[in-house]
Amino acid sequence: MAFLCRSAASLLKSPRAAPAVLSACRLYSSGGQYEYILVEKRGEKSDVGFIQLNRPKALNALCDGLMKELKQALDVFEADGEVGAIVITGSDRAFAAGADIKEMQNKTFQDCYRGDFLAHWNRVSQSKKPVIAAVNGFALGGGCELAMMCDIIYAGEKAQFGQPEILLGTIPGLVSKVYPVDQLVSEAVKCGEKIAANSKLVSAMAKEAVNAAFEMTLAEGNHFEKRLFHATFATGDQKEGMTAFVEKRKASFQDS
Numbered sequence: 001m002a003f004l005c006r007s008a009a010s011l012l013k014s015p016r017a018a019p020a021v022l023s024a025c026r027l028y029s030s031g032g033q034y035e036y037i038l039v040e041k042r043g044e045k046s047d048v049g050f051i052q053l054n055r056p057k058a059l060n061a062l063c064d065g066l067m068k069e070l071k072q073a074l075d076v077f078e079a080d081g082e083v084g085a086i087v088i089t090g091s092d093r094a095f096a097a098g099a100d101i102k103e104m105q106n107k108t109f110q111d112c113y114r115g116d117f118l119a120h121w122n123r124v125s126q127s128k129k130p131v132i133a134a135v136n137g138f139a140l141g142g143g144c145e146l147a148m149m150c151d152i153i154y155a156g157e158k159a160q161f162g163q164p165e166i167l168l169g170t171i172p173g174l175v176s177k178v179y180p181v182d183q184l185v186s187e188a189v190k191c192g193e194k195i196a197a198n199s200k201l202v203s204a205m206a207k208e209a210v211n212a213a214f215e216m217t218l219a220e221g222n223h224f225e226k227r228l229f230h231a232t233f234a235t236g237d238q239k240e241g242m243t244a245f246v247e248k249r250k251a252s253f254q255d256s
């Protein structure tokens with residue numbers, strides 16, 4: 001506890017961190033004026049920081065504003081000496097349906113690279129306090145990764161985890177399933193057909209990220225994956241994939 005208090009105090013003393021932490025404290029202590037999340041302390045002793053993602057109409061898609069608020073709330077709970085653990089949850093229908101596709105649809109590689117898109121997304125994995133994900137409904141793409149960044153995942157019976165980015169012409173896109181013996185090969189071929197219908201260019205990038213991860217530290221692997229993710233924004237297939245989602249139609253990838 002002494003360590004936590006010192007760490008909180010040093011955060012507040014740090015000239016760079018202080019304004020952000022103090023403004024986040026104001027948001028929290030004034031009952032929570034966040035736009036995209038609900039924040040409170042729970043538990044008999046009010047020692048559990050509770051963050052609920054709250055963009056129900058967009059199935060908690062992780063827009064930039066939401067991720068900034070999540071970082072802010074984590075800063076506040078880390079600086080709060082009473083808080084011993086943090087819970088992140090969504091709604092019954094969706095933990096989070098991934099990064100906000102409408103926000104990403106027209107981004108270029110240059111936008112991603114210059115703005116270091118997703119730079120603050122690792123914040124949850126850097127939390128000094130244990131973080132528990134309570135997942136109901138969809139946990140897709142970045143939503144699945146957000147849950148994976150937590151230390152513990154509790155899943156409701158209807159939780160659905162997935163990495164469907166390949167359908168949008170970006171990375172990653174890996175799925176594993178268990179089948180009865182007699183269906184295994186035909187199901188594997190069906191799976192191959194589904195993969196082959198996506199962008200072959202982007203599939204290769206996804207594989208490159210996964211293979212490279214075996215040779216790298218976690219931080220290096222995260223960085224490499226992010227740069228390849230940025231690189232997909234230079235492809236026509238990312239534009240087609242995300243535009244097709246927004247226009248509610250099937251994507252037609254050209255491997256370009």
Ligand SMILES: C/C=C/C(=O)SCCNC(=O)CCNC(=O)[C@H](O)C(C)(C)COP(=O)(O)OP(=O)(O)OC[C@H]1O[C@@H](n2cnc3c(N)ncnc32)[C@H](O)[C@@H]1OP(=O)(O)O
Binds near residue numbers: 061168
């Ligand atoms: C580094 C990280 C990268 C990524 O995370 S890329 C994103 C990965 N995620 C996905 O690809 C999932 C995208 N969403 C879906 O496939 C579907 O949604 C669901 C299967 C989750 C649910 O389908 P259904 O029940 O039919 O609902 P609905 O009408 O599609 O969604 C309700 C509203 O939510 C918006 N929405 C859903 N997911 C996202 C998203 N990820 N980004 C932005 N908006 C999203 C929709 O567009 C729609 O909105 P409106 O009512 O205005 O048409």
